[in-house]
Amino acid sequence: MIETLQNLALGFSVALSPHVLFYAVLGCIVGTLVGVLPGLGPLAGISLLLPLTFGLSPTTAIVLLAGIYYGAMYGGSTTSILMRIPGEAASVMTCVDGYAMTQKGRAGPALAIAALGSFVAGTLSVVALMLLAPPLAAFALRFGPPEYTALLLLGLIILAYMSSGAMPKTLAMATLGLVLGTIGIDAMSGFIRFTHGVTELGDGIGIVPVAVGLFGLSEILLTAGKDTPPQVYKPKLRELVPSGEDVRRSIAPTLRGSVLGFFIGIIPGSAHIISSFVSYGIEKRISKRPEEFGHGAVEGVAGPESANNAAASGAFVPMLALGVPSGPIPAVMMAALMIHGVAPGPLLMEQQPALVWGFIASMYVGNIVLLILNLPMVGLFVNLLRIPYSYLYPCIVVFCVIGVYAVNSSVVDVWIMIVTGAVGYFLRKLDFDMAPVVLGLILSPMLELSLRQSLAMSAGDYGIFLHRPIAATMLAAVVMLFVLSLWPLIRGGGDWRSRVGLDEKPG
Amino acid sequence: MPPERPTAPAWWSNDRVGGVILIVIAGLVALDTTTLPIGTLARPGPGYAPLICALILAALGLLVALRRGGAPFSGLRWGEGRHAALILGAGAFAALALERIGFRLTTLAILVFLLGVVERRPPLAVAAVALAISFGGYYLFWNILRVPLPIGPFGI
Numbered sequence: 001m002i003e004t005l006q007n008l009a010l011g012f013s014v015a016l017s018p019h020v021l022f023y024a025v026l027g028c029i030v031g032t033l034v035g036v037l038p039g040l041g042p043l044a045g046i047s048l049l050l051p052l053t054f055g056l057s058p059t060t061a062i063v064l065l066a067g068i069y070y071g072a073m074y075g076g077s078t079t080s081i082l083m084r085i086p087g088e089a090a091s092v093m094t095c096v097d098g099y100a101m102t103q104k105g106r107a108g109p110a111l112a113i114a115a116l117g118s119f120v121a122g123t124l125s126v127v128a129l130m131l132l133a134p135p136l137a138a139f140a141l142r143f144g145p146p147e148y149t150a151l152l153l154l155g156l157i158i159l160a161y162m163s164s165g166a167m168p169k170t171l172a173m174a175t176l177g178l179v180l181g182t183i184g185i186d187a188m189s190g191f192i193r194f195t196h197g198v199t200e201l202g203d204g205i206g207i208v209p210v211a212v213g214l215f216g217l218s219e220i221l222l223t224a225g226k227d228t229p230p231q232v233y234k235p236k237l238r239e240l241v242p243s244g245e246d247v248r249r250s251i252a253p254t255l256r257g258s259v260l261g262f263f264i265g266i267i268p269g270s271a272h273i274i275s276s277f278v279s280y281g282i283e284k285r286i287s288k289r290p291e292e293f294g295h296g297a298v299e300g301v302a303g304p305e306s307a308n309n310a311a312a313s314g315a316f317v318p319m320l321a322l323g324v325p326s327g328p329i330p331a332v333m334m335a336a337l338m339i340h341g342v343a344p345g346p347l348l349m350e351q352q353p354a355l356v357w358g359f360i361a362s363m364y365v366g367n368i369v370l371l372i373l374n375l376p377m378v379g380l381f382v383n384l385l386r387i388p389y390s391y392l393y394p395c396i397v398v399f400c401v402i403g404v405y406a407v408n409s410s411v412v413d414v415w416i417m418i419v420t421g422a423v424g425y426f427l428r429k430l431d432f433d434m435a436p437v438v439l440g441l442i443l444s445p446m447l448e449l450s451l452r453q454s455l456a457m458s459a460g461d462y463g464i465f466l467h468r469p470i471a472a473t474m475l476a477a478v479v480m481l482f483v484l485s486l487w488p489l490i491r492g493g494g495d496w497r498s499r500v501g502l503d504e505k506p507g
Numbered sequence: 508m509p510p511e512r513p514t515a516p517a518w519w520s521n522d523r524v525g526g527v528i529l530i531v532i533a534g535l536v537a538l539d540t541t542t543l544p545i546g547t548l549a550r551p552g553p554g555y556a557p558l559i560c561a562l563i564l565a566a567l568g569l570l571v572a573l574r575r576g577g578a579p580f581s582g583l584r585w586g587e588g589r590h591a592a593l594i595l596g597a598g599a600f601a602a603l604a605l606e607r608i609g610f611r612l613t614t615l616a617i618l619v620f621l622l623g624v625v626e627r628r629p630p631l632a633v634a635a636v637a638l639a640i641s642f643g644g645y646y647l648f649w650n651i652l653r654v655p656l657p658i659g660p661f662g663i
Contacts, residue, residue: 393621399644
């Protein structure tokens, strides 16, 4: 504990240095803008702004990107509450009761409860991240290739089991990502695979063009042409103060959302989206006034908003401790670290304490900055939505092109973005989730390499996965989850999704 | 009034179309792995992992295609399709032109096309936004952020 506090003190000395603090605040502002603007979620926002970090130190770069991430989480709630436009997917559930509160003239308390809930959840989850990541990283030092193989398989099966969509569709998208991840030079044999003469593909398909294509460009393709300027409601500062009753009713949902969101954040998948759905479902089920949900229940704002912000911090646990991303956003952030020559993994906390603890401390600072930004300046941010979308989306397209091109100065990456944008557009029309594709793409080389290294270690004996206790335990969990996921198919009826209300759509 | 007959679910549901596409992709990947050494179960070669992934993808594609119910594919609305095609066309133009005519002229052309031709915005607004984004964006990336962007003819 003493060591943790010493490390945290080191982190604050980094995070509060004027240079890092400036980028933390900048990240929060840019993130809030990204969250407010429809058509530009946190993943596309982070991917597009990755080139901005090239001239920065690794610590400043990761602090800036993290600021954009949780800034987008905060910003997404503003448009959900005021205009029923979810700035990003995790804010969909906030639309339901948040907008209903606005219609009843209670937009101010809704915004305040969302911001306060996000602040509490964000802070609590950073404490949990700080306490959980170091022992997990120490434990992960015992991992060899068989354990990593089992861990990555476990990640993929949890992704499918916990996803909000149908399991075969989620697994299919993850497998499509795994296939894309095999393009390029095979690390074990040096064979060039599936490049068809395009030399730029030798290093594999980059995560940035795929992420921007699947999330940024496909969103623009789906939304362009719909140009109805929204009615913008701007609450006054004095209207933002919630009543004592609002605060009292929000405490328990905020705390539940924080715990739930953090743990869902650790597991792979679109955690911040799932956590808000699960939190809403739970709050509705345990509420003494379930009939108020959908008509302006403050618990329906506090729970999901807390959960999605806690999930944002939880998602960093596997990234910092194991070097394994739990979702597409940590994957892009890992790519950013690698661009700066930092190798994520269990040794990161030992070798780069200033980076890791500076990053963790910057999250405390970021939460305070966002609370200040999101309440008094809410009117300023929502003004952005007065810009007609017909002006906004061509500019976003241009920034997609610059952002993707600038990473490697390669037009092949621009082509990849266009192709994945078109594929993403079509698959999203067919109701497929795109997050598993990005996760599969980043996990594919790790999974293949660790599997083949394990077999090389054991002279081709698959028993190596059963003889090592950690790998065997994780594989047993894989089998158990697989059986659990098949159970509803055999027995009929719903699974955990229907029990927690994840099948509910916003009305 | 006679009771309405329940309509049969459409054969080509969204899931079925998606599943078939996944099977086709899996087939193409499997075909492509024939040029690579597959190896054995104990000593996997470079074609092993892609082949296994292709087989799993085909199986999952089949599962998705065989799912019951789901929205009919014919029910999908493509109202934004024209916009989507034009945006993709503008993106393709960017990929072709970026290193030939430079960043500023490429983005200027894209913005004039999307704002002026596709969205039919007033010419003065189109010119202002296109010039500000293309030249301002270049200045921001090149001069302030030191990110190299391609330069076209006459140094523009």
